[in-house]
Amino acid sequence: xxxxxxxxxxxxxxxxxxxxxxxxxxxxxxxxxxxxxxxxxxxxxxxxxxxxxxxxxxxxxxxxxxxxxxxxxxxxxxxxxxxxxxxxxxxxxxxxxxxxxxxxxxxxxxxxxxxxxxxxxxxxxxxxxxxxxxxxxxxxxxxxxxxxxxxxxxxxxxxxxxxxxxxxxxxxxxxxxxxxxxxxxxxxxxxxxxxxxxxxxxxxxxxxxxxxxxxxxxxxxxxxxxxxxxxxxxxxxxxxxxxxxxxxxxxxxxxxxxxxxxxxxxxxxxxxxxxxxxxxxxxxxxxxxxxxxxxxxxxxxxxxxxxxxxxxxxxxxxxxxxxxxxxxxxxxxxxxxxxxxxxxxxxxxxxxxxxxxxxxxxxxxxxxxxxxxxxxxxxxxxxxxxx
Amino acid sequence: xxxxxxxxxxxxxxxxxxxxxxxxxxxxxxxxxxxxxxxxxxxxxxxxxxxxxxxxxxxxxxxxxxxxxxxxxxxxxxxxxxxxxxxxxxxxxxxxxxxxxxxxxxxxxxxxxxxxxxxxxxxxxxxxxxxxxxxxxxxxxxxxxxxxxxxxxxxxxxxxxxxxxxxxxxxxxxxxxxxxxxxxxxxxxxxxxxxxxxxxxxxxxxxxxxxxxxxxxxxxxxxxxxxxxxxxxxxxxxxxxxxxxxxxxxxxxxxxxxxxxxxxxxxxxxxxxxxxxxxxxxxxxxxxxxxxxxxxxxxxxxxxxxxxxxxxxxxxxxxxxxxxxxxxxxxxxxxxxxxxxxxxxxxxxxxxxxxxxxxxxxxxxxxxxxxxxxxxxxxxxxxxxxx
Numbered sequence: 001x002x003x004x005x006x007x008x009x010x011x012x013x014x015x016x017x018x019x020x021x022x023x024x025x026x027x028x029x030x031x032x033x034x035x036x037x038x039x040x041x042x043x044x045x046x047x048x049x050x051x052x053x054x055x056x057x058x059x060x061x062x063x064x065x066x067x068x069x070x071x072x073x074x075x076x077x078x079x080x081x082x083x084x085x086x087x088x089x090x091x092x093x094x095x096x097x098x099x100x101x102x103x104x105x106x107x108x109x110x111x112x113x114x115x116x117x118x119x120x121x122x123x124x125x126x127x128x129x130x131x132x133x134x135x136x137x138x139x140x141x142x143x144x145x146x147x148x149x150x151x152x153x154x155x156x157x158x159x160x161x162x163x164x165x166x167x168x169x170x171x172x173x174x175x176x177x178x179x180x181x182x183x184x185x186x187x188x189x190x191x192x193x194x195x196x197x198x199x200x201x202x203x204x205x206x207x208x209x210x211x212x213x214x215x216x217x218x219x220x221x222x223x224x225x226x227x228x229x230x231x232x233x234x235x236x237x238x239x240x241x242x243x244x245x246x247x248x249x250x251x252x253x254x255x256x257x258x259x260x261x262x263x264x265x266x267x268x269x270x271x272x273x274x275x276x277x278x279x280x281x282x283x284x285x286x287x288x289x290x291x292x293x294x295x296x297x298x299x300x301x302x303x304x305x306x307x308x309x310x311x312x313x314x315x316x317x318x319x320x321x322x323x324x325x326x327x328x329x330x331x332x333x334x335x336x337x338x339x340x341x342x343x344x345x346x347x348x349x350x351x352x353x354x355x356x357x358x359x360x361x362x363x364x365x366x367x368x369x370x371x372x373x374x375x376x377x378x379x380x381x382x383x384x385x386x387x
Numbered sequence: 388x389x390x391x392x393x394x395x396x397x398x399x400x401x402x403x404x405x406x407x408x409x410x411x412x413x414x415x416x417x418x419x420x421x422x423x424x425x426x427x428x429x430x431x432x433x434x435x436x437x438x439x440x441x442x443x444x445x446x447x448x449x450x451x452x453x454x455x456x457x458x459x460x461x462x463x464x465x466x467x468x469x470x471x472x473x474x475x476x477x478x479x480x481x482x483x484x485x486x487x488x489x490x491x492x493x494x495x496x497x498x499x500x501x502x503x504x505x506x507x508x509x510x511x512x513x514x515x516x517x518x519x520x521x522x523x524x525x526x527x528x529x530x531x532x533x534x535x536x537x538x539x540x541x542x543x544x545x546x547x548x549x550x551x552x553x554x555x556x557x558x559x560x561x562x563x564x565x566x567x568x569x570x571x572x573x574x575x576x577x578x579x580x581x582x583x584x585x586x587x588x589x590x591x592x593x594x595x596x597x598x599x600x601x602x603x604x605x606x607x608x609x610x611x612x613x614x615x616x617x618x619x620x621x622x623x624x625x626x627x628x629x630x631x632x633x634x635x636x637x638x639x640x641x642x643x644x645x646x647x648x649x650x651x652x653x654x655x656x657x658x659x660x661x662x663x664x665x666x667x668x669x670x671x672x673x674x675x676x677x678x679x680x681x682x683x684x685x686x687x688x689x690x691x692x693x694x695x696x697x698x699x700x701x702x703x704x705x706x707x708x709x710x711x712x713x714x715x716x717x718x719x720x721x722x723x724x725x726x727x728x729x730x731x732x733x734x735x736x737x738x739x740x741x742x743x744x745x746x747x748x749x750x751x752x753x754x755x756x757x758x759x760x761x762x763x764x765x766x767x768x769x770x771x772x773x774x
Contacts, residue, residue, distance in 0.1 A: 003400075215606025220599055247599060
């Protein structure tokens with residue numbers, strides 16, 4: 001494995017009823033709270049009331065910013081940061097999924113940044129600090145509740161970029177699986193694809209002597225493959241929601257990438273698609289990842305054979321790694337289709353008119369990927385396969 | 388799974404050459420350092436010089452306390468705490484294995500405690516704070532480098548007890564596997580048994596819907612079972628040392644116990660043996676654990692069958708969980724024996740004269756264990772089986 005530095009200070013409150021800790025956290029972080037949420041589903045499922053009840057009980061003064069977009073925009077970040085400064089906000093509370101949490105991180109950092117925050121998102125400068133951030137998770141997907149990363153879209157330039165800072169780990173995150181039972185099937189499925197993609201991005205590496213890291217990846221993927229088909233048939237099942245919620249957090253809190261350098265080209269490719277077409281991140285990954293695999297398996301079949309055997313239970317039976325690996329890719333395709341994930345860009349009405357534009361955006365910082373390297377042309381080809 | 392709270396703020400520097408971060412950490416934590424170590428092996432293998440070089444380069448004033456015992460004693464804790472107060476120590480740096488780190492935690496907390504620190508170790512009171520702690524690990528075993536726990540022995544009363552506090556997570560830990568290549572075979576083996584026991588203690592639980600946690604446990608144990616036999620034949624192999632070092636840390640940093648309640652009776656039983664006979668912790672666990680398993684498998688065979696299949700690759704072939712589980716226990720015995728771990732209390736010269744005394748100490752706080760419950764009599768019986 002590679003030398004690495006790991007630190008993750010986020011305090012996780014996991015399980016039913018953990019919202020009760022919000023009062024003590026509020027008492028600690030301050031009384032002037034910016035409450036951030038998305039489209040209002042939290043007002044229908046009771047989460048908003050539970051959160052407001054705790055904030056009020058803690059004597060907090062709450063300033064609300066709702067309507068955070070599924071692909072959160074820099075304009076919203078700017079608006080939130082202005083609110084923080086105007087109202088002398090002590091800390092930012094995100095109630096929602098990864099989009100809301102990502103936006104909260106950007107707002108919290110933008111509030112104490114001395115220039116326009118797109119400079120940070122676009123990697124021109126580093127964040128200088130951040131207001132404290134807390135989260136109440138309502139969608140199992142991105143893992144943003146326990147990492148320092150954030151993805152923000154510039155709607156004017158149609159760019160979508162990931163950034164992070166040691167300042168933007170949430171101080172605490174409350175993960176109550178009961179808060180996710182009303183998530184509709186398509187969002188549930190996109191979340192599952194997203195978390196599994198996070199594992200895959202880290203699983204595809206060339207580092208040696210990583211049996212524990214690889215086993216951890218396989219354990220999470222096995223749990224997803226076993227749990228997801230049951231969950232999509234039984235969306236209100238809290239126990240299944242709990243397993244999936246746990247998988248989502250563990251998939252991207254830094255544990256899986258200790259000592260390994262993952263690939264991450266699929267995320268770059270998907271961000272470019274979402275930036276241009278504003279499609280769901282998980283849906284884009286479900287479409288692109290198998291096509292990336294079709295390319296990668298030809299170069300490094302062994303890793304795919306391991307995936308096939310250890311996650312999908314495919315027996316090698318004396319066949320070549322390439323044959324076994326390809327059967328594993330087909331098993332992944334079948335699995336994602338079986339739970340209702342999209343499989344073609346045309347499922348979102350995307351045609352071949354802007355493939356090179358997107359490939360250009362995906363390669364803003366040069367060729368992508370570490371497990372295999374993709375040029376602009378390679379990426380355009382994968383988009384084409386995915387039509 | 389059960390609701391849980393997780394937070395682990397320790398910063399991990401893992402890999403060869405990571406000692407270079409010691410200078411920056413020293414600059415941050417303060418110039419008056421209490422350097423804690425054990426029997427002096429660090430002076431032979433170059434670790435002492437590397438540490439002192441960095442401390443000097445950072446301009447630190449170093450106060451040394453050496454001779455920390457393999458089972459660190461409360462008298463040493465008192466002496467260290469007095470040094471901290473006398474010399475206005477800023478922080479404590481432990482260079483060694485789990486014993487030295489455990490002692491450093493106790494010293495750091497005792498230095499700011501208003502009464503005798505045995506009150507904390509014996510669970511009468513809680514720690515009130517602690518000086519910052521840093522560690523440079525030289526033995527892969529206890530996981531103390533990335534958790535808040537500590538085990539201290541009262542040599543006068545022959546009690547050995549575990550305690551912890553949110554204040555005693557190391558601020559940072561430097562884990563360079565090259566620092567462990569000179570560890571002799573018996574210490575290496577005891578460390579391997581210790582870390583595997585930590586996994587087993589957490590693996591034996593009755594919580595439902597924990598496929599990820601169980602898979603993580605099995606991944607670490609698989610890696611140990613695969614790596615340890617090679618390592619004992621090739622003690623200077625840094626890559627094998629690295630895998631084992633990583634296993635030791637992950638085995639007890641809180642990740643495996645998210646949402647589950649482990650058993651931990653074997654640790655209570657072993658601490659009582661070590662308190663009376665001062666034997667190595669890992670050696671004691673190697674002796675006791677299989678005998679505990681012989682008892683537990685009769686009550687809950689399914690878990691043992693899973694261990695047998697997923698860690699030792701034993702095929703169930705239509706047999707009962709009890710049969711398969713028992714074969715798994717035999718496989719564990721064979722594995723530990725194959726790497727040279729002890730298997731009988733008499734290997735340490737322990738006879739039947741103080742079994743009830745030890746069983747009484749093990750049950751100071753009542754019956755032990757959560758996977759199965761053991762009374763004083765049950766524990767005396769396990770000691771007897773282990774003679």
